[in-house]
Amino acid sequence: MIHIENISAGYFKRKILNNVSLNIVQKDFLGIIGKNGAGKSTLLKVLCNLIKPCAGDVYINGKSISVFSKKAFAKTVSFLPQYVDTSLPFTVPEFIMFGRYPYMNMFKIPSNKDYIAVKKVMEFLDLTDFAEMKINELSGGEKQRVLIAQVLVQETDIIVFDEPTLHLDLGIQNSILGILNDLNQRHNKTIILTLHDLNAAAEFCNKLALMEKGSICNCGSPEEVLNYKDIERIYNTTVVVKTNPISNKPYVVPVCKVICQQ
Amino acid sequence: MPKKRFTCVYLVLVVLLVAVFLFSLISGSNKISLVDALKALFGNADENLIVIIKYIRLPRILMSCTAGAGLAVSGCVFQSILRNPLADPFTLGISGGAAFGASVAFVSGLATITSFFVPICAFFGVFLSVLIVYLLSMYKKFDLNAMVLSGVVVSYIFSSAIMLMFALSKATNIQTAFVWLMGNISTFDEKMILFITFIVVIDIAILSLSGNIINTISLGGEKSKTLGIDIKKSVKILFLTTSFVTASIVSICGIIGFIGLMIPHIMRKIVGTNNVILIPVSAAAGAIFLSLCDTLSRILFSPVLIPVGVITSIAGGAFFIFLLLKSKKGALKGAL
Structure with a gap:
């Protein structure tokens, strides 16, 4: 479905990605992990056509993303970046409606179909109680659900998230990743996301790509990718990798340096 | 916001x-009853009365309504596309350019040849300032903060140039220039009304229809781009069209402060941030506010006419002090 071929990219003269190649098939739930500055967000931006690569190309269903029109691309891939301005007091339905932008007419006036789509997504994400509320009045977790609603209402097969659980507590993290899991499993969406929480990545993703210095050093199932040798080398710390007895997925526990030295 | 509200x-x-x-029709140095004013408006009264109502007050009211609506909408669009609550024609250097152009007309004596030279020079001043801001922004790849900073810098440069001109010119030229600079609806040419009204009405209609595009731009660069918006192109078009409308107004009416800043803020508090609703509502509120201020400028020290910009600035300043005292931390940003 998505074929990333020998991508090199960066900002100004600073090269971030080096010859990255990756294949993502339909219904994949791909987690991109790696330490800060490894190039995770840059890879997502290349994939979402926000940064033009200096070498290589990205193909979606065999078609280069550079030949997509802006509107056609917005109907194929939706993206939730790390930062979206939610300081303006738009009501929740108004804010979600922005996601219908690619489907609107020349003057971007919402049609009945757009209103129905917003209503459906609000029901799906249990946001109907927030219909009268303003986005800047919501808590972090509620805001994140509204942002996900905005992405869902875009009705794309591929959904990309840059750190969707950043700054959220454990319960809300689980709830957000649960929603994404449901979208992947029941609605056949291809989900690509970056995560810092290795355990959440292992628990929810069926495929992980571990990045190091702008390259993918390991890609495969969580069991294949989360081995202590790679994790210790990349994160420069000591860890223990165990298996979760309930889900049978690996989990990573950091070990205190003092204990290691003893 | 519900449709009903x-x-x-x-x-x-x-x-x-x-x-x-x-109220504006009946108020002035000559007090006229409402019935007489309406009769005069429809050409069914004493000739002197018809002259006062139809050829002095009516054009002035129409001009103040048009200018107020246009300035309020310009402020609204600038604040939204630049995601800056303090953006208005002043901060973007447009008013500074107009002031510079008009001052050149007054100081050089061009204004004494024909009054048409004032709006023409003011328009060229705006053109110059918009061109500088546009080129600086283009150099910074249309970074929104760079656009605002360029506008502020251009404003300061033009202010200094005006001060230099005034320091080197005759006192009589300075006085007329000062009256114009403070915003003066009494000195415009009536022939301009149709032209300005046409431009402002078309502008408000187009911008109201583009409300959802302006809304989506306010989400921020990355998010807006993935929704299929060409941010640079949209910001360029909106910036240039809004600048053109503002230029047309300030070239004729002078520098009328605070409308572009204040009216959108007040209206956001009432109708919310959705530009589809906010733009037409701000236009109506701007028209009301400026025609009321203009009427006050005529009657407060009657028979002396005071520049309308003085009243709008006092009202605007008082409003912002009130907003700062009453609002919670960060409310100015929230108000946007």
Whole structure:
């Protein structure tokens, strides 16, 4: 479905990605992990056509993303970046409606179909109680659900998230990743996301790509990718990798340096 | 915002606009009853009365309504596309350019040849300032903060140039220039009304229809781009069209401060941030506010006419002090 071929990219003269190649098939739930500055967000931006690569190309269903029109691309891939301005007091339905932008007419006036789509997504994400509320009045977790609603209402097969659980507590993290899991499993969406929480990545993703210095050093199932040798080398710390007895997925526990030295 | 509430707000504004229109028609150094004023308006009264109502007050009211609506909408669009609550024609250097151009006309004596030279020079001044801001922004790849900073810098440069011109010129030229600079609806040429009204009405209609595009731009670069918006192109088009409308108004009416800044803020508090609703509502409120201020400028020290910009700035300044005292931390950003 998505074929990333020998991508090199960066900002100004600073090269971030080096010859990255990756294949993502339909219904994949791909987690991109790696330490800060490894190039995770840059890879997502290349994939979402926000940064033009200096070498290589990205193909979606065999078609280069550079030949997509802006509107056609917005109907194929939706993206939730790390930062979206939610300081303006738009009501929740108004804010979600922005996601219908690619489907609107020349003057971007919402049609009945757009209103129905917003209503459906609000029901799906249990946001109907927030219909009268303003986005800047919501808590972090509620805001994140509204942002996900905005992405869902875009009705794309591929959904990309840059750190969707950043700054959220454990319960809300689980709830957000649960929603994404449901979208992947029941609605056949291809989900690509970056995560810092290795355990959440292992628990929810069926495929992980571990990045190091702008390259993918390991890609495969969580069991294949989360081995202590790679994790210790990349994160420069000591860890223990165990298996979760309930889900049978690996989990990573950091070990205190003092204990290691003893 | 529910449709019903929006309709209510709009109806209230229309009623207020009619009330202010009638109040402005009867107010002035010559007090005229409402019945006589309406008779004169439809050409059924004493000739002197017809001259006062139809050829002096009516054009002035129409001009103040048009200018108020245009400036309020410009402020609204600038604040939204630049995601800056303090953006308005002043901060973007447009008013500074107009002031510079008009000052050149007054100081060089061009204004004494024909009064048409003032708006023409003011328009060229705006053109110059917009061109500088545009080129600087283009150099910084249309970074929104760079756009605002360029506008502020251009404003300061033009202010200094005006001060230098005034320091080197005759006192009589300075006085007329000062009156113009403070915003003066009394000195415009009546022939301009149709032209300005046409431009402002078309502008408000187009910008109201583009409300959702402006809304989506306010989400921020990355998010807006993935929704299929060409941010640079949209910001360029909106910036240039809004600048053109503002330029047309300030070239004729002079520097009328605070409308572009204050009206969108007040209206956001009432109708919310959705530009589809906010733009037409701000236009109506701007028209009401400026025609009321203009009427006050005529009657407060009657028979002396004071520049309308003085009243709008006092009202605007008082409003912002009130907003700062009453609002919670960060409310100015929230108000946007």
